[in-house]
Amino acid sequence: MTNGRILLVDDEPAFRQLAQSWLSQSGYQVETAADLAAARLQLSRFDADLILLDLSLPPLFDPQHTLQALAEFSRRPVIILTGHAERQLALDAIALGAWDFIAKPVDPDLLAVVIKRALNKHQLDTELQQLKQQQQTDTGLQRLIGVSPAMTAMRSLIQRIAPTDVRVLVTGPSGTGKEVVSRALHDLSRRAGAPFVSVHCGAIPAELLESELFGYVKGAFTGADKDRPGLLKLADNGTLFLDEIGEMPLPMQVKLLRVLQEGTYFPVGGREQHKIDVRLISATNANLPQLVQKGLFREDLYYRIKGITLDTVALAERRQDIPLLLQFFLEQLQRQHGQLLKLDSTALSWFLQRDWPGNIRELKNTLESVAAVAQGGVISMADISLLHPEAVAAATAVPEAVTESLLLDPAVQQLEIRLITRAMQQTGGNKTRAASLLGLSRQGLLKKLQRYQLTYAQMP
Numbered sequence: 303m304t305n306g307r308i309l310l311v312d313d314e315p316a317f318r319q320l321a322q323s324w325l326s327q328s329g330y331q332v333e334t335a336a337d338l339a340a341a342r343l344q345l346s347r348f349d350a351d352l353i354l355l356d357l358s359l360p361p362l363f364d365p366q367h368t369l370q371a372l373a374e375f376s377r378r379p380v381i382i383l384t385g386h387a388e389r390q391l392a393l394d395a396i397a398l399g400a401w402d403f404i405a406k407p408v409d410p411d412l413l414a415v416v417i418k419r420a421l422n423k424h425q426l427d428t429e430l431q432q433l434k435q436q437q438q439t440d441t442g443l444q445r446l447i448g449v450s451p452a453m454t455a456m457r458s459l460i461q462r463i464a465p466t467d468v469r470v471l472v473t474g475p476s477g478t479g480k481e482v483v484s485r486a487l488h489d490l491s492r493r494a495g496a497p498f499v500s501v502h503c504g505a506i507p508a509e510l511l512e513s514e515l516f517g518y519v520k521g522a523f524t525g526a527d528k529d530r531p532g533l534l535k536l537a538d539n540g541t542l543f544l545d546e547i548g549e550m551p552l553p554m555q556v557k558l559l560r561v562l563q564e565g566t567y568f569p570v571g572g573r574e575q576h577k578i579d580v581r582l583i584s585a586t587n588a589n590l591p592q593l594v595q596k597g598l599f600r601e602d603l604y605y606r607i608k609g610i611t612l613d614t615v616a617l618a619e620r621r622q623d624i625p626l627l628l629q630f631f632l633e634q635l636q637r638q639h640g641q642l643l644k645l646d647s648t649a650l651s652w653f654l655q656r657d658w659p660g661n662i663r664e665l666k667n668t669l670e671s672v673a674a675v676a677q678g679g680v681i682s683m684a685d686i687s688l689l690h691p692e693a694v695a696a697a698t699a700v701p702e703a704v705t706e707s708l709l710l711d712p713a714v715q716q717l718e719i720r721l722i723t724r725a726m727q728q729t730g731g732n733k734t735r736a737a738s739l740l741g742l743s744r745q746g747l748l749k750k751l752q753r754y755q756l757t758y759a760q761m762p
């Protein structure tokens with residue numbers, strides 16, 4: 303096994319030979335090149351982890367010329383080899399992205415230390431990058447658990463709508479995942495790098511909502527001792543999520559309407575008009591048309607925010623998602639508690655048979671509370687009945703084989719969705735390459751994309 307691949311670019315044959323021999327003895331795989339053209343050729347077939355680069359190279363022997371080429375190489379660490387007279391140049395090289403420089407004549411021990419540090423740091427950077435990427439993909443669709451037809455259709459709609467700037471209204475009973483859906487829309491949009499700002503319209507007192515949203519200027523009211531930007535400003539270029547929009551007071555609805563029509567607003571007490579570029583996603587568990595009829599919600603605002611409506615469905619209407627959700631939340635709890643956690647078969651059957659009027663939020667909270675009282679990593683009916691005394695009579699055990707098969711099928715489907723999503727994202731939507739990453743035939747991948755109604759635009 304090699305400690306890493308190094309490309310040495312230097313015009314002196316004797317130095318190339320010597321350095322190659324030192325580095326090979328330290329376990330590196332080394333290729334050499336005498337000038338920039340040869341270096342480019344080497345890199346097309348030898349994927350170096352690090353480059354050692356002399357600045358004075360034929361045919362021009364012009365260090366500035368070599369410096370200009372640095373950007374091409376700096377995806378990997380570049381260590382500059384210099385004569386003493388070139389110190390300033392070496393510093394310029396660092397400013398241009400080189401990792402370090404070493405003066406000639408080169409001390410083999412120093413060279414070894416510098417190379418090792420550079421490679422370690424480079425590896426950490428790469429791993430960090432991968433983790434960030436992974437986290438990004440994990441924040442979108444993959445947090446949306448469920449393989450019921452309702453969830454499959456929702457996932458497919460989210461993928462289609464997310465890249466557009468269309469306004470979305472998410473409706474559905476409390477705790478059914480309206481915020482999770484809204485976040486997925488944001489994560490998959492071109493605004494994903496900008497903030498997702500969530501405002502609970504019912505939780506902020508009416509008289510504060512305007513200054514919270516629009517901000518205020520110094521002197522706008524007692525206590526306003528300096529300018530303060532509002533949540534709208536924080537959401538600029540990103541997504542503004544107005545949760546429970548049905549609870550927004552009527553005077554505020556008028557002001558929001560103006561923002562949506564004109565893309566501008568005035569901070570409280572301010573005369574300067576501010577421009578804003580946000581995508582609006584609203585959510586409600588109220589029946590907005592009914593509120594419009596009762597005069598509690600402005601009809602013009604309703605049509606402005608409506609755009610496309612997505613309905614989240616009560617958990618009782620998609621019971622096949624319960625095992626998966628349980629598994630997902632158990633894994634989260636396991637990570638928090640640092641110990642394995644499982645439901646015994648009677649406890650699992652109790653969870654599967656309940657109606658969950660509070661939907662996913664209730665399921666999650668219940669699981670969390672019984673996990674907190676359970677001992678030894680197994681949640682049993684005894685734990686559940688401590689918190690839900692009515693539970694014992696209702697519980698019936700399901701044979702282990704049945705509970706396992708109940709869990710297995712949806713879990714496999716969810717895993718497939720996850721892996722396919724990741725492969726499609728990694729390959730920029732190229733189905734042939736994604737299929738090969740997944741070890742599937744192209745046809746096999748197409749079938750699965752269709753089955754889960756997953757759509758991905760091919761990137762240019």
Ligand SMILES: Nc1ncnc2c1ncn2[C@@H]1O[C@H](COP(=O)(O)OP(=O)(O)OP(=O)(O)O)[C@@H](O)[C@H]1O
Nearest residue numbers: 445446447475476477478479480481482587662663
């Ligand atoms: N499909 C899902 N996959 C995983 N977790 C979910 C899903 N849907 C909801 N949850 C979880 O359930 C809880 C409630 O979800 P969320 O807050 O999105 O519901 P909501 O419909 O917006 O509720 P409310 O109307 O009360 O604001 C959250 O902890 C959320 O992470």
